[in-house]
Amino acid sequence: MNRIPYIALAMLLLLTGCTKEEGETPLPSPPVVTMAGGSTILTTKAGRGIEIRPDYENADEALFCWELDGRQIGDGPTLRFSSDEPGSYFITLTVTNRGGGAELALRVDVLALAPPTITLPGADEGYTLLEGSTLELRPIIASTLETSCRWSVDGETVSTERDYAFAGYARGDYRVRLDARNEDGEDSVEFTVGVRSPEEVDFSWTFEQESYNVSKGRTIRLRAIEVEYAFDAEYVWSVGGTEVARGPQPEFAFTAETEGEFVVRAEMRNAYLTASHELRVHVCPEEGTYYRPQTGNARCDKVYEFLPAPGQFINEGYSAATMAEACAYAEGRLGQTAYVSLGGFGGYIVVGFDHSVDNDGGYNLAVTGNSFGDSSEPGIVWVMQDENGDGLPNDTWYELRGSEYGKPETLSDYAVTYYRPAEVGGDVPWRDNIGGSGTIEQNPFHRQSYYPAWVEAESYTLRGVRLESRSYDPSGNGSNWINPPFDWGYADNFSPIDRLTGGDNPNAAPQDNHFRISDAVTFDGRAANLKYIDFVKIQTAVNQSCGRIGEVSTEVLDVKDYNAIK
Known part of the structure; x- marks a missing residue:
């Protein structure tokens, strides 16, 4: 069947129907929707809402539809959006009136909260401080945001700086607390500082090794490290029960003159106590005894x-x-x-x-x-x-x-x-x-x-x-x-x-x-x-x-x- 006459008739009727009669209201201009500043990427934090307020033109009698993943989430000119889960969310806004429609695609990046995290080595066990001395407290505070700090001693604020020097003026036990806060949250650490007299503090030291091997004819160093509360210490060294050196430094140069096993005793003496520690030195045969000849292999194995x-x-x-x-x-x-x-x-x-x-x-x-x-x-x-x-x-x-x-x-x-x-x-x-x-x-x-x-x-x-x-x-x-x-x-x-x-x-x-x-x-x-x-x-x-x-x-x-x- 020849359809051309019917199509022409339909077009004629449409044109006739669109002809404005005297007194008829004209169609409005289509809506225009934009974001202030032109950016369509918004940012918020997990669990916090964000108010999305586009700018509109020709939207007095418009219909609004906000969609996320094909699901309508709003029908007004503004949208309050929030999510507890970090991630990127893609939102589409459609605005329509009798004159037409407009669409705006937005992305909302929901960032994880970043509260501060305090690390203060030693705080779990607390600190011991010699009476009359100062304890330098330098916490490591992980934070990407501006962070405020508050130090308190026995509940009283003593500093708002990140680092704090605790002065041990008087013997006793003190409760020290650090609070760190930023816009995303807070963290705190609380510990005890015990201020003690010299008679009450515990001397401590550690040694690099407990036993040593050295070839005959060579000299090695034996020493204590991480020495605490030694005060006016004198260190006395003996080999096989015979004193061989003494002085203010916690180290001794041992010369391997004869082969064999030797017990070296280190003794710390100060006005309050005496501490000792035994080390063993194995004096080996002279250099060359255990030499291994070449194999032709250049690489470590x-x-x-x-x-x-x-x-x-x-x-x-x-x-x-x-x-x-x-x-x-x-x-x-x-x-x-x-x-x-x-x-x-x-x-x-x-x-x-x-x-x-x-x-x-x-x-x-x-x-x-x-x-x-x-x-x-x-x-x-x-x-x-x-x-x-x-x-x-x-x-x-x-x-x-x-x-x-x-x-x-x-x-x-x-x-x-x-x-x-x-x-x-x-x-x-x-x-x-x-x-x-x-x-x-x-x-x-x-x-x-x-x-x-x-x-x-x-x-x-x-x-x-x-x-x-x-x-x-x-x-x-x-x-x-x-x-x-x-x-x-x-x-x-x-x-x-x-x-x-x-x-x-x-x-x-x-x-x-x-x-x-x-x-x-x-x-x-x-x-x-x-x-x-x-x-x-x-x-x-x-x-x-x-x-x-x-x-x-x-x-x-x-x-x-x-x-x-x-």
Whole structure:
């Protein structure tokens, strides 16, 4: 059937029907809907409402429809929206009148609440303070928002600063509380400070080791660390029951003159008490007794210890519940020339060879890293000889001095204690032995826990040599961190001297730094004069966070006997 005449008739009737008669109301203009400032992305916090108020034109008699995921959630010109769940919510607003319609697409980002989190190491057990002295309280408060603080002692406000110095003027027990608050919530910590007289405080000390191995003819240092409440102490040292030294320092240089087992007694004496501790020293045969000849294998063949500091690559892509599992992971990575991250300051790895590495006066070791022009993450290299011949790295470590050795800004006895974060995946608090503190911060690129999974303790301490950081941000806004190199003598360092190669290495490819066993020094800075070594330790040497690129962390990809390949 020919339909054209009917279509034409329909069009004619429509046009006739749309012709305005005298006195008929004209159609309104279609609505126009916009957001002030032009942004269609709004932000709120979980559990909090947000009032969405668009700007309208020609909407006096309009109908409004707000939809979320195909479901109507409002029918007025404004919308009150809230959600308890963080995330992005896509909302569509449709406005219609007789003249037409308009649509506006909005996104509401609901952010998780970020109340402050207080970390104050030692607060769980409380503090003991000597009468007349001051306790410096420096909490680590994790907060992305402006945070106010309030310190109180026995209920009375004493400070609104973040840090607080508690003065122990009078003996007694005091209840101290810190409240931290921001717009998202609050946190608090409460603890006891006991102020005691000298007679009431407990002296304490710890020792680096309980037993030592040393070759005949060498001298090693025995010492106490983390000494507290020693006052005017005098330290008396005896070997085999015979006094050999006394003085104000808690250390003793033991010279291994004859082979055998020796009991060394350290005694602390002050006006209030006497404390003692026994150490054992095994004087081994002379150097060379346990030398192992070359095998032709240049690469290290075993990882004995792997204890990194917290960092963005720790626990990423691997699972280790014990030190043995962590060492197996690291050993597999080095076998593929793949990086093993040592995390922040003090993190270390210990490797060994299937032979002894000779000292010929030149470069004898190569440690593979991935430094490049603007990125050096230096690690101190230590070496050890298997002095007791048991095939384990339980003898004496000697530092290989580098260009920064002995400089005033280089700290030879620096220690950092890392604390398990309150939440899995949270920032890792740390405190050092010179009054500093901070956090290893999570970044958006690596969201796993940064605290080594095989460390069962709630905190652990790493001790070593700290180089002064050279890192800086020329952009001023945290977007362009530069980690300049040191001259020579460090792993994962873009050295102009010991890399022995040129080029900028822009792709961070594996490349070697080279080391001389002849640079090994004793605890007092003298040449160690080692004829060979069996074990190597590499340890992150800088304590520095660099914004979005994370902490400075030495990466190790291989350790080689350079004598076998040069």
